[in-house]
Amino acid sequence: MSHSSQHIAFIGGGNMASAIIGGLIRQGMKPTQITVVEPFADTAAKLLKDFGITALPSAGPALARADLVVWAVKPQIFSEAAAPVMAHTSKALHLSVAAGIRTDSICRWVGTDRVVRCMPNTPALVGQGMTALFPCASVTAADQQLVEQVIGTTGQYLWVAEESQLDAVTALSGSGPAYVFYFLEAMTEAGVGMGLSAAQAYQLAVATFSGASSLAAASTESPEVLRQRVTSKGGTTYAALTAMEAAGIKPAFIKAMQAAQVRAGELGDEFGKA
Ligand SMILES: NC(=O)C1=CN([C@@H]2O[C@H](COP(=O)(O)OP(=O)(O)OC[C@H]3O[C@@H](n4cnc5c(N)ncnc54)[C@H](OP(=O)(O)O)[C@@H]3O)[C@@H](O)[C@H]2O)C=CC1
Numbered sequence: 126m127s128h129s130s131q132h133i134a135f136i137g138g139g140n141m142a143s144a145i146i147g148g149l150i151r152q153g154m155k156p157t158q159i160t161v162v163e164p165f166a167d168t169a170a171k172l173l174k175d176f177g178i179t180a181l182p183s184a185g186p187a188l189a190r191a192d193l194v195v196w197a198v199k200p201q202i203f204s205e206a207a208a209p210v211m212a213h214t215s216k217a218l219h220l221s222v223a224a225g226i227r228t229d230s231i232c233r234w235v236g237t238d239r240v241v242r243c244m245p246n247t248p249a250l251v252g253q254g255m256t257a258l259f260p261c262a263s264v265t266a267a268d269q270q271l272v273e274q275v276i277g278t279t280g281q282y283l284w285v286a287e288e289s290q291l292d293a294v295t296a297l298s299g300s301g302p303a304y305v306f307y308f309l310e311a312m313t314e315a316g317v318g319m320g321l322s323a324a325q326a327y328q329l330a331v332a333t334f335s336g337a338s339s340l341a342a343a344s345t346e347s348p349e350v351l352r353q354r355v356t357s358k359g360g361t362t363y364a365a366l367t368a369m370e371a372a373g374i375k376p377a378f379i380k381a382m383q384a385a386q387v388r389a390g391e392l393g394d395e396f397g398k399a
Pocket residue numbers: 136137138139140141142162163164165168196197198199200202205206222223224244245246247299300
């Protein structure tokens with residue numbers, strides 16, 4: 126981060142907060158520039174061990190220093206967590222990572238319209254995150270720049286024009302790492318069933334995913350063309366893809382992502398009312 130005097134507060138210090146804090150610290154932000162509210166003692170101990178940050182067990186005046194408040198609590202408890210925070214953060218810009226919770230709810234709970242809603246993912250932990258961002262109307266260009274500086278430390282980002290697109294992003298890249306890990310589990314299990322050791326199968330599976338992703342990112346070709354290049358006529362890939370088509374893997378996968386998108390909307394409906 127270029128702004129060495131900036132201060133960032135995190136409400137919730139769990140998985141997603143740690144991923145972003147890791148990015149900030151890797152880019153040179155000092156632990157003293159970061160305040161975390163985290164009531165769970167084990168998670169607070171981890172923040173101290175990993176980043177040298179002593180978390181506050183509850184909201185307090187220390188939050189008033191924050192230029193940016195990052196909301197990294199579960200959607201279910203967002204409104205409850207907001208009440209004690211908003212007394213201290215009226216001058217701050219607010220950034221929410223909560224799945225499904227819409228900006229009209231967030232603005233109401235935090236008492237300002239200076240709110241950006243985003244959807245990051247856990248590869249942020251290793252600087253390979255992908256985050257989509259949506260600004261409320263009163264967010265300024267300078268506010269957007271601050272958010273870009275912070276999120277840019279964790280990987281790539283893009284802005285979406287419609288808030289509803291964030292639920293699609295949640296289903297795609299927000300939850301997406303879990304789909305990849307699921308495929309890694311399946312590929313490893315299959316490899317073991319075919320006579321490889323678990324360590325060998327896992328190494329092969331992980332390297333294949335990251336290699337294929339790097340190839341797709343570096344290539345101007347569509348994934349369809351890249352797939353066809355692997356698929357020799359009458360060969361092994363053809364046999365595997367034919368089995369996948371017969372099993373309805375693609376429609377099942379599309380259905381699964383639609384379920385995630387629907388769930389994001391439901392989280393907003395269920396927990397955004399308060
Ligand atoms: N994990 C992921 O891949 C992604 C998550 N998100 C979103 O990020 C948000 C956080 O998820 P994640 O980091 O996985 O969840 P975690 O459970 O790891 O982190 C949330 C933390 O907030 C703490 N907390 C609970 N109540 C309060 C409170 N009143 N004030 C401050 N902190 C509190 C929790 O403590 P306790 O355990 O005691 O409740 C917990 O440690 C969610 O809204 C999720 O939708 C977005 C993108 C990806």
